[in-house]
Amino acid sequence: MIVSGPLKAADDWLVTRWQWPYAAAFAGILLLILVPLIVPGFGWAGALIFLQLPIYLLHQLEEHAGDRFREWVNREIGHGIEVLSRRATFVINSLGVWGFDLLAFYLAVFVEPSLGLMALYLPAVNSVGHILPALRTRCANPGVWTALGLFLPLSVGGIFLLSGPLGAEWGDHFFCFGAALAVHVAIVVHVQRKLRVATR
DSSP states (O other): OTTHHHHHHHHIIIIISOOHHHHHHHHHHHHHHHHHHHHHHHHHHHHHHHHHHHHHHHHHHHHHGGGHHHHHHHHHTSTTSOOSOHHHHHHHHIIIIIIHHHHHHHHHHHTOGGGGHHHHHHHHHHHHHHHHHHHHHTSOOTTHHHIIIIIIIIIIHHHHHHHTTTTOOHHHHHHHHHHHHHHHHHHHHHHHHHHHHHTO
């Protein structure tokens, strides 16, 4: 009970009461303040890889504040059916984004610098998932503005800037892009599976 009590309270606050987008934004601001401290130890390349997490956290505020993105998905893709639950949305964004970016940073530091490009490909792929629907519908969706204003210059631009300094070859790019794409494909598969089950 000592462990379950605080964990249950945290889960209730983060997911049930849907406070995690605001907590994530607060954490993102704190991480942004740490970026200058990253430069002396890891250089500008390491700082740019690290920077992807706080900019993603700020993106998540625009995307998920007020549960907007989940409701948009359930309305536009599910046509009123809940194909994306609150629990699934939180797990996707915590493990699929925060965990993914931290893994990329650790891999860049301790395994191979070019693997840090995983953290840049993740928002680059995500931006496509926001921009293409906005162009198709001629209507903004939750997250599209930070995708345009943050993801494109800092992730797509960073991929070009860091490829040389990190010694990234084509195989590295394919692997990092594939890893980022796999996260988003898994989300699409989850949503489509929920939709098929609900419409049987």
